[in-house]
Amino acid sequence: MTRTATIVDTYRLAPRVRGFRLRVPDAELAFDPGQHTTVRFKADGKEVVRPYSPTTLPGTDEFALAIKRYEDGLASSYMHTRSSGDEIELGEFEGNLALEDLDRDIALLASGTGLTPLLSILRQYARDGSGDAHLVFGERTADELFHRSTLDELAATYDSVAVTYTLSDPEWDWLDRVGYVQEHLEDLFDEFETRDFYVCGVPEMVVETTDRLRELGAPDERIHSEGWESDAVSDEGD
Template structure:
C-alpha cells in the first residue's frame, strides 16, 4: 500500500542534503521512530546507479524504483520529514532533489527493526552521515519518554556537512540529560572539537559500557568497527543495536 504525499516544504540543510516535509491529508503516520518508509516512482530506462550497484529494488525493465528513507520526526501527525543526500549518480536522490512544494510523492508503508528498545535505560546514539536520520527520530522519542541519560555521538567530514546541527544543539541546551558530541574527520584550525572517527572516541566518552544501550547506524564499515570496539570495551552484545546499509538498504541514494 502506498500513500500520495504532497511536498509541503524543502529546506537545504547542508551543501548536499535537503529536508523534505511531506503531508498526507487525513492520514496519521504511525511508526516506531527509527523505522523507514519508501519513496517510489516510475522512470524510463535502467539508471546508472542501478546498473553499477545491481539494485534489487529496481524492476529489471527499469520501470519502477523503490528507495527507503528514514523519517526524522516522531509519529502522530499527517506529516513526515525526510533528510536526503544527493549523490552524483543517485537516481532516487536526484528525483527527490528535483521535488518542489506542491509536488506529489508516493510513500510506502513504514518498516524496519531499529527502534528504542527501552526508555528506562541510559542510551547512546552513534551515527555518521545520513545514518543520523533514524538516530534523530529515536533521540526525539527518548527525550519525550526516556527516564535516563542519553549521549548523542555523530561523525561527519566537515562542519558544513553536519546535518541538523542547530536542532541537535537546541535539544542539548533544553535537556540536561543529553550530551552531544560531534566528531569531524576533515577539520581545520577553526574546529575545537574531537577529530577522526566516532568509534575512536568511545573509550574517552564513557566510563563503563555495560550499563546503557548503544544504537549504531551508518555505512557498513563504520557499523562493524563500532560494534567491535564496543564489544572490546565490554558492552554486552544484547545492548548493542546496529543497522548499516549496503547500496541504500537503509538510507536510499
Template sequence: MREVEITSIHRMTPRVKQFELVADETFEYEPGQHTQLHFERDGDGEGDQNDGEESEDEEVVRPYTATGLPGTDSITLAIKRYDDGTASVYMHERDPGDIIEIEELDGNLYLRDLDTDVAFVSTGTGITPMMSMVKQYLRDGNGRATFLYGEKSQEDVMYRETLDQLEAEHDDLRVVYSLSDEDWSGRTGHVQEHVEDVVPDPEGTDFYCCGVPGMVVETEERLTDIGVPEEQIHSEGWEEDEVSEE
C-alpha cells in the same frame, strides 16, 4: 503504499535537503523506523546507460527515515544528493506540491528500553533515525543519553542547531561531534573512536548505530571488545549498495 504531497523543501547543507511530506492520514510508527520511496525511472532517461534500443521503465525503491515523532499527518525526510545516484537525484529535483509514493514506516531500528542509558552513534545521513529516537528518549526516557555524530566537515553537519538546543535544554543529554576531514576545536577522526571517552557506562548502555556499513561494523566490533553485550547493540541492516547508491 500511500501518496503524499511534498509541502516544503529546506536546504540543510550544500548536499542535503529536508522534505516535509503530508498525507491524508496520521503516520503511526516507532521513532527510528523508515519508509521506502517508490518511483518509475525511464529506461531511456538521462543518466541511464543504453545502446540505443528501447528500454522498459524501471521501478526504483530506496529507504529513508523519518526524523520527527509520529502522531501527525506529516513526516520529514533528510536526503543527501549523490551525483551518480538515482533516488537522491530524483528527490532533489522535486518541488513543493509534487506527489510521491511511499510505503508505511517499518524497520528494526527503534528504542528497546526507555529505562536504560542510551548512546546514538551515526555518520552522514545515518543521523536521521537518531533524531527521532533522541527526541522520544528525551520526552519519555529515564536515563542518560549520549549522541555521537561524525561528519567530514562543519558545513556537512546536519541538525546542529537542533542538537545544540536539545543539549542546552536537557542535562541528561550530551552531544559529541567528530570531523574526519577538518581541523577544528572539537573532536576529530572517526566518531566510533570516541565511544569509550564519552559514554559514562558502556556496559550498562543500549547503543543504536546507523551510517556507512564500515562504521557500523567497526562500532559493533569496538563495543563488543569493551564488553557491551550483543543484545544491547542495535543497528539497521542496510546492504552496502543501498547505503552508497542513494
C-alpha cells in the same frame, strides 16, 4: 500498500542535504522512531524503491526527511529535483531500528545520514526517557553537519541530552573532536555493559563501531543497528 504524500516544504540543511516536510492528508502516521519508509518512483520504465527515515516523531499527518544527494544516486537526485506541492509515493513504515528501553541510558552513534533515524529516536527519548542520552555525530567537515542547530537545541532544552561532534577532515579552526565516531567511544562512555548503543551510518562505520563496542565490553543485546551492514561490507570485499 503505498500512500501518496505531498511535499509541503523543502529546504537546505547542508551543501548536499535537503530537508523535506511531507504530509499525508487525513492520516495519523504511526511508526516507531528509527523506522523508515520508502520513496517509490519509475525511471526508464522500472520501479525504484529507496528507504528513508523520518527525523521527526509520529502521531500527525506530517513527517520530515533529510536526504543527501549523490552523484550517481538515482533516488536522491530524483528527490532533490522535487518542489513544494509535488506528490510522491511512499511505502509502509518498517525496519528493525527502534528504541528498546526508555529506562536505560542510551548512546546514539551516527555518521552522515545515519543521523536521520537516530534523531527521531533522540526526540522520543528526550520526551519520554528516564535516563541519559548521548548522541555522537561524525561527518567529514563542519558544513556537512546537518541538523546541528536542532541537536544543539535538544541538548540545551533537556538536561538528559548530550551531543558530541567529530570530524574526519576538519578545517583549521575546528575546536571539537577529530576522527571517526568509533575512535572516541572509550573517552566518552564508561558503562558499556548496561547502556544501550544505537549505531547507524555507512556499513563500514556500523561494523567497525559494533566491533569496537564488543571489545569494550558491550554485550550484543545492548548494540542495536539495522542488522544488514555486515553483509554489505562482505559483499564489497567479494
